[in-house]
Amino acid sequence: MRWACILLPHLALDGVLRRCADPHAPRALVGGSSQRRMLHAVNPAARALGLRRGMVLTAAQALARGFATDAYRPEEEGRWHRFLAAWAYGYSSQVSLQLPQALVLEIQGSLGLFGPWPRFEARLREELAALGFRHRIVAAPNPVAARVLANAHDGLAIEGDAPMRRALGQLPIQRAGFAPDAATAFARMGLRTLRQVWALPRDGLARRFPRELLLHLDAMLGERELALESYRPPDRFDLRIELGHEAESSQALLFPLRRLTADLAAFLAGRDGGVQRFELQLEHDRGAGTRVPVGLLTPERDAALLFELARGRLEQVQLPAPVRAIALGAAELPPFVPVHRELFDPRPQQAMPWESLRERLRARLGEDAVHGVQAHADHRPECASLSPPDMPTRREGVSTDVAHGPRPGWLLAKPVPLRGPMPRLLAGPERIESGWWDGGDVRRDYYLARLADGQDAWVFRPVGGGGFMLHGWFA
Amino acid sequence: MGAVVAIDALLQPQRVWRGRPAAAPAGAQPTGHAGLDAVLPSGGWPEAALSELLIPADGVGELQLLWPTLARLSQAGERIVLVAPPYLPFAPAWRQAGVDLGRLQVVRAGTSRDALWATEQCLRSGSCGAVLCWPLGADDRALRRLQVAAASGRTLAFATRSLAVAIHPSPAALRIAIDAAPAQWRVLKCRGGAVPAQPIPRTG
Numbered sequence: 269m270r271w272a273c274i275l276l277p278h279l280a281l282d283g284v285l286r287r288c289a290d291p292h293a294p295r296a297l298v299g300g301s302s303q304r305r306m307l308h309a310v311n312p313a314a315r316a317l318g319l320r321r322g323m324v325l326t327a328a329q330a331l332a333r334g335f336a337t338d339a340y341r342p343e344e345e346g347r348w349h350r351f352l353a354a355w356a357y358g359y360s361s362q363v364s365l366q367l368p369q370a371l372v373l374e375i376q377g378s379l380g381l382f383g384p385w386p387r388f389e390a391r392l393r394e395e396l397a398a399l400g401f402r403h404r405i406v407a408a409p410n411p412v413a414a415r416v417l418a419n420a421h422d423g424l425a426i427e428g429d430a431p432m433r434r435a436l437g438q439l440p441i442q443r444a445g446f447a448p449d450a451a452t453a454f455a456r457m458g459l460r461t462l463r464q465v466w467a468l469p470r471d472g473l474a475r476r477f478p479r480e481l482l483l484h485l486d487a488m489l490g491e492r493e494l495a496l497e498s499y500r501p502p503d504r505f506d507l508r509i510e511l512g513h514e515a516e517s518s519q520a521l522l523f524p525l526r527r528l529t530a531d532l533a534a535f536l537a538g539r540d541g542g543v544q545r546f547e548l549q550l551e552h553d554r555g556a557g558t559r560v561p562v563g564l565l566t567p568e569r570d571a572a573l574l575f576e577l578a579r580g581r582l583e584q585v586q587l588p589a590p591v592r593a594i595a596l597g598a599a600e601l602p603p604f605v606p607v608h609r610e611l612f613d614p615r616p617q618q619a620m621p622w623e624s625l626r627e628r629l630r631a632r633l634g635e636d637a638v639h640g641v642q643a644h645a646d647h648r649p650e651c652a653s654l655s656p657p658d659m660p661t662r663r664e665g666v667s668t669d670v671a672h673g674p675r676p677g678w679l680l681a682k683p684v685p686l687r688g689p690m691p692r693l694l695a696g697p698e699r700i701e702s703g704w705w706d707g708g709d710v711r712r713d714y715y716l717a718r719l720a721d722g723q724d725a726w727v728f729r730p731v732g733g734g735g736f737m738l739h740g741w742f743a
Numbered sequence: 744m745g746a747v748v749a750i751d752a753l754l755q756p757q758r759v760w761r762g763r764p765a766a767a768p769a770g771a772q773p774t775g776h777a778g779l780d781a782v783l784p785s786g787g788w789p790e791a792a793l794s795e796l797l798i799p800a801d802g803v804g805e806l807q808l809l810w811p812t813l814a815r816l817s818q819a820g821e822r823i824v825l826v827a828p829p830y831l832p833f834a835p836a837w838r839q840a841g842v843d844l845g846r847l848q849v850v851r852a853g854t855s856r857d858a859l860w861a862t863e864q865c866l867r868s869g870s871c872g873a874v875l876c877w878p879l880g881a882d883d884r885a886l887r888r889l890q891v892a893a894a895s896g897r898t899l900a901f902a903t904r905s906l907a908v909a910i911h912p913s914p915a916a917l918r919i920a921i922d923a924a925p926a927q928w929r930v931l932k933c934r935g936g937a938v939p940a941q942p943i944p945r946t947g
Contacts, residue, residue, distance in 0.1 A: 722923025741802030
């Protein structure tokens with residue numbers, strides 16, 4: 269049991285269905301030439317209407333009405349295939365796309381991490397179901413056997429050569445993965461199962477059939493290793509969803525957006541990476557698309573968090589025109605470093621880490637809504653307190669305090685003239701005269717003043733005359 | 744009606760159990776002001792609850808009341824978030840008060856609705872030690888939301904409001920009015936204990 273095969277029998281259709289809000293409505297994929305349109309795949313609801321694969325479209329329309337159609341695109345199918353390979357890459361370092369409509373992955377090395385095969389398999393199934401792909405999974409000692417057995421079985425796990433020969437031997441010829449003309453030839457020879465093929469003399473087979481047939485038989489039994497090309501995940505993520513209708517509001521984009529971010533998260537988990545900056549592109553019928561950049565302070569890959577951030581940005585966008593398609597692109601995929609968490613956290617379990625909270629606040633209130641506070645060695649009050657956008661948690665270094673008089677806890681962003689009767693001055697004057705070199709020249713006498721109703725204010729009088737200006741509160 | 748017993752005479756010998764242990768357990772969140780800690784039922788700020796500070800005007804000392812607590816929390820590594828403060832926190836003074844500036848975060852919010860939302864998010868997240876807010880037009884429902892958020896995130900919440908709203912009831916666990924002259928604190932409401940009759944003279 270070294271290899272698992274995940275067969276995706278409805279890959280193209282599932283790729284279409286998963287972006288539909290109602291996947292249970294009848295729907296068919298239409299392929300073929302423009303003169304002769306044929307149904308390529310149908311979902312269960314369409315099958316219930318009597319539609320079948322291979323039916324001509326006009327015949328299908330005569331037979332039933334009220335089913336939706338989508339064009340079958342082989343390149344779409346290939347894209348979903350690669351997407352699932354990226355997902356499977358999180359579970360195994362050897363993933364191959366070589367076999368059509370199937371993923372083959374090496375599992376022996378992954379069992380130590382993901383538990384015994386039944387648990388591992390359950391996890392694969394659960395995630396595939398969440399991603400919206402129907403599948404069959406079979407584990408076998410070699411990749412070709414796994415692929416061939418997946419044609420007839422689901423959930424089979426075979427260990428050892430003898431049980432594998434037994435299971436393969438019972439397989440009908442039509443399902444053994446032979447080329448169609450070879451399968452027909454075997455059937456006409458009166459052979460029904462694979463075991464009967466093995467019983468044939470080898471040199472006779474070599475003479476009557478092409479060379480590939482013997483190679484396939486050998487690879488199936490593990491007598492010859494099949495060289496599989498390993499999948500390597502790409503360095504960027506791109507996904508585009510065509511809506512099929514015109515979305516007028518950002519509310520209508522939330523469903524495809526949830527799919528996009530969930531796929532991005534699955535891709536990132538497979539790659540063990542995070543995303544720090546991605547871009548949503550909204551395409552319109554006419555004119556340039558709308559770009560919505562989403563930036564994060566630290567790499568993240570949690571699906572719910574990514575969705576919420578993208579949603580926060582998207583809801584602020586004014587749509588100039590109805591949206592036809594939405595795409596998500598991420599070019600920078602830095603390594604993901606999970607934040608350090610305490611083992612015995614005094615806070616409750618559902619606590620949200622500060623990093624996520626900060627992103628949530630920034631998404632709604634604006635990029636620069638959250639900032640720290642930092643002291644700066646400057647005599648001018650305006651320059652002594654900085655607002656760095658992101659405060660690394662550092663210890664306070666050497667104190668940069670210079671000896672000075674009392675300082676208020678609150679500073680007004682701009683000094684305002686002090687109204688009312690003459691205040692009682694409790695301390696001062698303290699002359700602050702600085703900044704002639706950078707244009708922000710300040711020459712002031714500061715006082716601690718008590719106003720009539722008991723408020724403590726920090727006021728100043730410009731040197732050379734002028735009234736009192738209020739600059740802070742001793743709160 | 745022969746035997747009229749004064750209630751004081753009954754209580755004095757402590758033969759009637761009054762439902763409260765004599766020695767209150769030391770508070771987990773002391774205010775840092777001995778006079779205030781002594782009269783508050785939990786020996787300090789009510790934990791995981793909203794405390795309301797009512798000030799008659801700016802510059803009468805709500806920070807002097809809070810600074811010891813904020814300094815203690817920030818030095819213990821807890822994060823302190825100011826949501827939409829009315830003025831800029833002046834770094835030298837906050838540092839002089841002992842607050843570790845590295846643990847201080849300010850959230851700017853355009854509207855009071857956004858500010859309330861941000862406050863609730865911070866409280867609910869449970870990743871902050873204390874959250875300070877200045878809900879200006881907050882009604883009873885908004886404050887109740889903050890109180891529930893503080894309880895679910897187990898975070899200290901402080902709302903600074905105008906003394907004019909003291910006449911309205913409030914869901915806050917503790918309400919303290921700050922007087923400028925004479926410099927004193929008056930506890931208007933404290934959950935879990937009798938409201939102290941005497942104002943507490945301001946210290947520090």
